[in-house]
Amino acid sequence: MAQPTKEKEGSLMKESWNMVVTYVTAALLVFVLTFHLLLHSPLAGKAFEDTLAFGYATGNLVYYQVIFGVLLFTAVIHGFNGLRVIVVEWLHPTRLAWLLNVLVIALMAFFIAVGTVTLIVVG
Amino acid sequence: MKRDQRYKAGIISSLIPSKFSVERWSYTVHRITGVIMVGYLMAHIFETFQLGGGSTAWANTMAALHSLGPMEMVGLWIVAGSALYHGGNGIRLVLNEAFGRLMGKPILPVYPYSPTSLGRNQKIAVWTITALVLALWVWAGVYLLAGIGVI
Numbered sequence: 001m002a003q004p005t006k007e008k009e010g011s012l013m014k015e016s017w018n019m020v021v022t023y024v025t026a027a028l029l030v031f032v033l034t035f036h037l038l039l040h041s042p043l044a045g046k047a048f049e050d051t052l053a054f055g056y057a058t059g060n061l062v063y064y065q066v067i068f069g070v071l072l073f074t075a076v077i078h079g080f081n082g083l084r085v086i087v088v089e090w091l092h093p094t095r096l097a098w099l100l101n102v103l104v105i106a107l108m109a110f111f112i113a114v115g116t117v118t119l120i121v122v123g
Numbered sequence: 124m125k126r127d128q129r130y131k132a133g134i135i136s137s138l139i140p141s142k143f144s145v146e147r148w149s150y151t152v153h154r155i156t157g158v159i160m161v162g163y164l165m166a167h168i169f170e171t172f173q174l175g176g177g178s179t180a181w182a183n184t185m186a187a188l189h190s191l192g193p194m195e196m197v198g199l200w201i202v203a204g205s206a207l208y209h210g211g212n213g214i215r216l217v218l219n220e221a222f223g224r225l226m227g228k229p230i231l232p233v234y235p236y237s238p239t240s241l242g243r244n245q246k247i248a249v250w251t252i253t254a255l256v257l258a259l260w261v262w263a264g265v266y267l268l269a270g271i272g273v274i
Contacts, residue, residue, distance in 0.1 A: 006190075026217055052220055057174055080161065082157045111164075
């Protein structure tokens with residue numbers, strides 16, 4: 001009979017680490033996403049249409065570049081890891097679990113790259 | 124029942140909401156709103172990418188979005204509602220799962236079994252979040268839809 005893998009005392013299993021990442025990114029997202037939404041809310045002192053103007057959008061990206069960088073990374077990591085969790089809960093992939101992980105990491109890398117290019121070019 | 128059939132039965136039964144508890148409803152809506160937001164996130168990253176092309180590229184992108192008519196703002200309103208619910212319920216889940224709050228004290232399992240996770244504090248949290256989210260969603264709706272004359 002196969003012996004269970006011994007975990008180092010106090011260490012977390014892979015899925016537990018995933019949940020830590022989920023909770024940490026979720027906590028960060030509450031703050032940075034609220035900030036992003038407030039920039040497009042009535043509290044910004046503008047009509048919604050005006051918050052989509054080129055000058056306002058680029059100005060925000062330049063002035064709050066670090067916050068938008070954090071938003072990009074946390075949203076992409078939290079979002080695609082969440083999709084992975086939904087697929088795992090519904091389909092219980094065993095043999096193809098590695099393919100799901102590779103696909104999710106590739107998508108994360110792609111969208112982070114596109115967003116980072118935007119932040120660098122506009123900034 | 125074969126393993127694959129058992130999984131399919133699980134998927135089908137998870138789509139029948141007639142016997143969902145409050146917690147199960149919040150679980151389902153949390154996942155639906157999450158998927159909506161990931162879809163929007165992908166589109167939003169590509170949309171924002173156009174800013175790098177200058178004001179003309181951005182104007183073309185905005186013109187393409189405006190050509191959707193009222194659906195543009197209705198779509199944004201749905202995304203706003205998804206973000207509000209997912210965020211509010213997410214705070215409850217972090218308090219619950221990561222810090223063990225709102226769980227109540229463990230009780231002896233006496234028939235008919237009632238999960239302690241569905242205790243008074245949890246139900247209050249779920250309904251409070253739902254009420255707050257609905258109020259903010261109405262506010263967002265007035266802001267987004269009134270500007271284009273939908274309401």
